[in-house]
Amino acid sequence: MFSQYFGHYLLNRGLITNTQLQDALEYQETVHVKFGVIAVDKGFMTSAQVDEVHEKQKQMDKRFGEIAVELGYLTENQVEELISHQKQGYLYLAQALVDRGYMTMDQFSSALNDYKKEYSLSDSEFEAIRSGSIETLVEHILTADNEEIREKLGNYISLFAKNMIRFIDRQALLEIGDKVNETKWLVSQQIEGASPLFTALAIDDEALLYVASKYAEEEIAEVDELAKDAISEFLNLHNGIYLVNMSNWGTELTMNPQHLKENAKVTGDILPITVKTQNGSFQLLLSANPAMVKVE
Amino acid sequence: MENHLTVLICDDSLLIRKKLRETMEKLKFKEIYEAENGVAAIEQVKQHNPDIVFLDIVMPDKDGIEALKGIKEVNPDIKVIMVSSVGTSNKLKEALENGAHDFVQKPINFETITKIVENILKEG
Structure with missing residues (x-):
């Protein structure tokens, strides 16, 4: 998850182009992070030492960790730690950008530091985000400027x-969006109780077909009854899980059946969140003030 | 495993009905009936008296808990398995108090569904 956000940060800072980002994101799906990249990231080795180990690897059938230990660059404990960090998603992005020659490891590291400073992240917060904590990411990045949103909708x-x-797209990216008034399709569902919510997806044909196909686990080529049902069921499932979570935290809520409307207009006190997928974008519309929301 | 039982799938979602039907076909049910809401489910139960009912909770036109009560009034022996995205302890309790046989939380794990059916078949 962090790699999507950090990738877009690099893009917004002009450090890479959109084509390079898309290429790197696709490429990162196919690569496994090399030990050397993590070793430098953790500060255990220098780039020169990593290069030396890579050269030795070409000559002998040994693992990176084994050679680095033999050369005295890593301890056994550090090797263990590197193995446990190998699956951190954002490093796949680093690997992809460096392998493709779009950035050097130094440039990537320095951009990471800038990112941390820009969002005033403490070491532990930054580590949590890098390890894939979505809660920390939403709290400190997505809703950083708006405490009210964070409290009510975080x-x-x-x-x-x-x-x-989990269900649709490993590369999904959420960011606070611009208000939409009209949408091709609007799937909405009301949550009722002590903290009521209006929840909806405002989506066009392309993104609807993508989300519906992924959720149904079958290719849906046109916006037919199955496609409309699948997108509605995805929102319903998500809201159901939300109700279970809220119940576990002591707040009992109920939800009404979901509705789907074509060519809908939505007005009211709504927070729009743009959800970018690998195949189109849509908006998640939320309101903690559902009585004020009007759908036509 | 031989299967002489009949089943009713009640969910307002076409996708869920389709997926559950595929699983029921694999389990070789004698008859598979479908309903889109609680009112239709009770009608189907009156008409076909199925052995097992898979019943969603959040539905328009009579929700699953109300439908469960109605089904049990028609035939208290029918094994009703609630299938819902809202698996809160309150809902679970409400369903079991009203005679539900089991409760499955969405997203549906079809292996779980298969196990529940196999257990019912074993019990005869």
């Missing part, structure tokens, strides 16, 4: 990000 947004990753 849990909901974090869970939605997780469910997007």
